[in-house]
Amino acid sequence: MRWMLVAAALVGSMGGVALADEPAALVSGAGADVTGANCNACHTSDYIVMNSVFLTGAQWTAEVTKMRKAFGAPIDDATASEIAAYLAAHYAVAAQP
Amino acid sequence: MRRRHMIAGAGAALVASPSVAGESTRIPGGLPDGTRAIARFVNLPGKPRMLRLTDRPPNYASPVNVFSDVVTPNDRFFVRYHLDSVPAAADMENWSLSIGGDAVQRPVTLKLSDLLDLPAAQVLSVCQCAGNRRGLVEPHVPGVEWTDGAMGCAVWRGPALRDVLKAAGVKPEALEVWLGGADKPLMEGTPAFRKSLPMEKALDGDTIVALSMNNAPLPLLNGYPARLIVPGWTGTYWMKHLTSIEVSTQPLKNFWMQTAYRVPAGLFPVDKPFVSQATETTVPITELVVNSVIAAPLDGEEVERSGFTISGVAWDRGAGITRVEVSLDGGRNWLGALLEGPLGQYAYRRFSFQTGSMRPGSYRLMCRAVSQSGEKQAERMKVNPGGYHNNVPGAVTVVVS
Numbered sequence: 001m002r003w004m005l006v007a008a009a010l011v012g013s014m015g016g017v018a019l020a021d022e023p024a025a026l027v028s029g030a031g032a033d034v035t036g037a038n039c040n041a042c043h044t045s046d047y048i049v050m051n052s053v054f055l056t057g058a059q060w061t062a063e064v065t066k067m068r069k070a071f072g073a074p075i076d077d078a079t080a081s082e083i084a085a086y087l088a089a090h091y092a093v094a095a096q097p
Numbered sequence: 098m099r100r101r102h103m104i105a106g107a108g109a110a111l112v113a114s115p116s117v118a119g120e121s122t123r124i125p126g127g128l129p130d131g132t133r134a135i136a137r138f139v140n141l142p143g144k145p146r147m148l149r150l151t152d153r154p155p156n157y158a159s160p161v162n163v164f165s166d167v168v169t170p171n172d173r174f175f176v177r178y179h180l181d182s183v184p185a186a187a188d189m190e191n192w193s194l195s196i197g198g199d200a201v202q203r204p205v206t207l208k209l210s211d212l213l214d215l216p217a218a219q220v221l222s223v224c225q226c227a228g229n230r231r232g233l234v235e236p237h238v239p240g241v242e243w244t245d246g247a248m249g250c251a252v253w254r255g256p257a258l259r260d261v262l263k264a265a266g267v268k269p270e271a272l273e274v275w276l277g278g279a280d281k282p283l284m285e286g287t288p289a290f291r292k293s294l295p296m297e298k299a300l301d302g303d304t305i306v307a308l309s310m311n312n313a314p315l316p317l318l319n320g321y322p323a324r325l326i327v328p329g330w331t332g333t334y335w336m337k338h339l340t341s342i343e344v345s346t347q348p349l350k351n352f353w354m355q356t357a358y359r360v361p362a363g364l365f366p367v368d369k370p371f372v373s374q375a376t377e378t379t380v381p382i383t384e385l386v387v388n389s390v391i392a393a394p395l396d397g398e399e400v401e402r403s404g405f406t407i408s409g410v411a412w413d414r415g416a417g418i419t420r421v422e423v424s425l426d427g428g429r430n431w432l433g434a435l436l437e438g439p440l441g442q443y444a445y446r447r448f449s450f451q452t453g454s455m456r457p458g459s460y461r462l463m464c465r466a467v468s469q470s471g472e473k474q475a476e477r478m479k480v481n482p483g484g485y486h487n488n489v490p491g492a493v494t495v496v497v498s
Contacts, residue, residue, distance in 0.1 A: 021139075021149075021152045023135075024134065024135050041283070041284075042180075042181060042283055042284060042287070043151070043153055043154060043181055044151050044152055044153040046135045046150075046151050046152075047151060048131075049131040049132075049134055049135045050129070050131055050132045050135050050136075050150060050151065050241070050242050051129070051131065051132075051237075051239045051240075051242065052129065052130070052131035053129070053130060053131060054129055054236060054237040055239060059239065063239060070288070070352050070356060071284070071286070071287045071288070071352075072282075072284050072285065072286015072287045072288075073284065073286070073287075074284065074286070091131070
């Protein structure tokens with residue numbers, strides 16, 4: 001398998017990979033900027049659009065909580081509420097009765 | 098340092114040209130509307146015409162037509178990362194693999210040349226994301242909304258993990274092998290992506306540290322320079338850019354094992370349960386379920402009135418495929434397809450079906466597979482919060498004019 005060392009060296013010279021792209025614009029409204037800024041810190045805000053429209057407002061709140069508690073997003077309570085309210089207003093379905 | 102700036106620095110990925118012969122260029126139906134709004138075909142470096150779901154972290158699906166062949170080429174193989182900090186190839190120049198933990202005799206650090214000196218094993222195996230086809234689950238569940246394309250099948254070659262572990266010496270009381278890779282979280286509070294395997298699977302001769310994929314170095318985005326191959330198990334255990342192994346007497350406790358990638362206990366069949374990670378209510382998702390996909394014709398395609406060939410692949414967790422059936426009428430009637438010879442227990446098995454002449458109209462084509470162990474594809478989605486293991490037969494609509 002010695003040949004692979006040579007091949008590996010060739011791959012190593014390729015340099016960085018071009019991936020990043022502009023995310024889709026979020027629907028404008030109260031909380032759009034703070035939502036985009038906080039979510040884009042760790043991942044593209046396309047995750048929001050990709051997961052729409054099928055979650056309820058409560059499910060979006062749970063997603064925001066997951067990002068804070070499980071993934072350690074440095075977002076305070078007031079900002080989290082603002083983000084959850086924005087997502088509920090623009091990317092949520094009505095709760096099932 | 099935020100490595101993604103380096104990655105982004107070379108410029109944005111190019112939007113792919115819309116029409117290439119034999120390629121599916123439509124965004125698949127059945128996905129959430131929002132997913133359809135953001136998904137598009139793009140050219141990645143070394144991977145043309147991939148279906149982009151997200152670029153940070155990079156999640157790109159293969160177009161379904163690539164499953165016309167058993168082996169998925171490296172330049173069409175899907176890409177899936179959890180965290181937005183993908184190592185650059187330059188970061189891997191001084192790659193090494195550390196082996197430690199409380200269940201080894203002597204911690205060691207191995208270089209690439211050390212691994213190349215070990216006897217090489219080889220396996221042709223499907224690598225399938227646990228969330229493959231999540232985007233087609235109804236009602237939709239949150240996550241990366243994958244189509245059929247979060248999978249591929251390749252020839253993986255490198256030393257067996259059990260031979261690699263010999264350098265450190267595994268103690269008899271070892272319970273799990275903990276795995277770490279070079280991709281790192283951006284935020285201090287984000288749990289690093291680490292996974293574990295039970296010893297029995299870790300020491301299986303088909304579990305290998307792959308240094309090549311389809312007789313070439315692994316593409317960067319598929320785990321260069323070394324990736325763990327865990328045939329029959331979902332892709333979440335196939336650690337990319339493998340850099341650390343700890344052999345432990347304890348179960349790995351973290352978000353990725355205890356919270357994510359879990360399914361309700363008893364819902365899906367497995368040969369060997371992952372006992373050290375099971376609770377009364379949930380178990381980690383491990384072995385694949387039997388599944389199949391139509392790669393040709395493509396959804397929406399106009400087909401010949403004189404007849405046409407339906408082809409695709411079927412796979413399971415390693416029992417092997419014994420039967421594939423196709424339906425021309427949306428699942429009312431099923432007909433046996435022709436199976437090509439098996440190429441390995443963990444590989445895709447190709448099937449085809451030649452229709453007779455067809456009357457003009459619209460036809461809903463479906464396929465379903467049965468494994469050697471008698472496992473069949475689910476008729477209805479086995480509902481679970483992660484939308485995992487979607488093996489409900491999929492459909493392709495074609496038109497005869």
